[in-house]
Amino acid sequence: xxxxxxxxxxxxxxxxxxxxxxxxxxxxxxxxxxxxxxxxxxxxxxxxxxxxxxxxxxxxxxxxxxxxxxxxxxxxxxxxxxxxxxxxxxxxxxxxxxxxxxxxxxxxxxxxxxxxxxxxxxxxxxxxxxxxxxxxxxxxxxxxxxxxxxxxxxxxxxxxxxxxxxxxxxxxxxxxxxxxxxxxxxxxxxxxxxxxxxxxxxxxxxxxxxxxxx
DNA sequence: CACATGATCGCCT
DNA sequence: GGCGATCATGTGG
Numbered sequence: 434x435x436x437x438x439x440x441x442x443x444x445x446x447x448x449x450x451x452x453x454x455x456x457x458x459x460x461x462x463x464x465x466x467x468x469x470x471x472x473x474x475x476x477x478x479x480x481x482x483x484x485x486x487x488x489x490x491x492x493x494x495x496x497x498x499x500x501x502x503x504x505x506x507x508x509x510x511x512x513x514x515x516x517x518x519x520x521x522x523x524x525x526x527x528x529x530x531x532x533x534x535x536x537x538x539x540x541x542x543x544x545x546x547x548x549x550x551x552x553x554x555x556x557x558x559x560x561x562x563x564x565x566x567x568x569x570x571x572x573x574x575x576x577x578x579x580x581x582x583x584x585x586x587x588x589x590x591x592x593x594x595x596x597x598x599x600x601x602x603x604x605x606x607x608x609x610x611x612x613x614x615x616x617x618x619x620x621x622x623x624x625x626x627x628x629x630x631x632x633x634x635x636x637x638x639x640x641x642x643x644x645x646x647x
Numbered sequence: 648c649a650c651a652t653g654a655t656c657g658c659c660t
Numbered sequence: 661g662g663c664g665a666t667c668a669t670g671t672g673g
Contacts (some may be wrong), residue, residue, distance in 0.1 A: 538656035540666045576666045
C-alpha cells in the first residue's frame with residue numbers, strides 16, 4: 434500500500450531524492466556522537482545527510498535547519514517536566530534513535546534523539562535540501578521534510594545506527610551557521626525565546642519567516 | 648512580505 | 661474537550 438486514509442502523506446519517498454550515500458563515500462555518525470550535548474549535535478548535523486532506503490533505493494536530503502529540545506527543563510519539549518507517555522517514549526531511548534510525532538492532525542515531525550538512555554532530549558529536523566536539481570522548498574519545514582521522505586509515526590523509535598533503512602551520514606565542508614529562537618513554540622513561556630534553532634545561512638531551503646533566516 | 652485562517656485528529660488533562 | 665514542535669491559501673501593504 435502506498436497511502437492510507439489516516440495518513441494522506443505518501444509513505445514512499447519522493448523519487449527526486451534518490452542518491453547513493455555509499456558511492457559518495459559518506460560515513461555515519463557514531464553512537465557516542467548522538468550522546469553529546471544536544472545543542473552541539475543540533476549544530477553538528479547541519480550539513481549531514483538524512484537517508485532512507487525504500488525498495489532497495491536510497492533517498493536523502495542534506496539537513497539545513499534544526500532545533501534543540503532540552504527535555505525536562507524545556508517547556509517547549511514534549512518531555513517537559515519528565516513527561517513520559519507512549520508517544521514520547523522514544524525520546525528516552527539512547528542517542529541516535531528517531532522520535533516522530535504527528536502535529537495538527539496531519540503533519541509528521543522527525544527528531545533525532547540525543548544524550549544517553551533515560552535523558553529525553555532531541556533535535557527536530559526542520560528543513561533540508563535534496564540532491565542537485567531538487568526544488569529548493571520541497572523540504573523546507575518539518576512537515577514537508579517528513580512528507581518528501583515519506584516519514585511517518587511508524588518510524589518513531591527506530592534506531593539510526595541499527596544498519597536499517599534510516600540513517601544519518603556525515604556531511605563535509607564548513608558551514609556558516611545562523612542562530613535564532615525556535616519556531617512555533619510561543620506557548621512555552623521564557624523557553625520560547627531560547628536561541629535553540631540553527632540553520633545554514635547559505636541555504637535557500639531554510640524555513641520560517643525571513644527575519645529568522647539571517 | 649506580514650498576518651490571518653481553516654484543515655484535521657491523536658494525545659493529554 | 662482543547663490544543664498543538666504545520667502548511668497552503670488568501671488578504672492587504
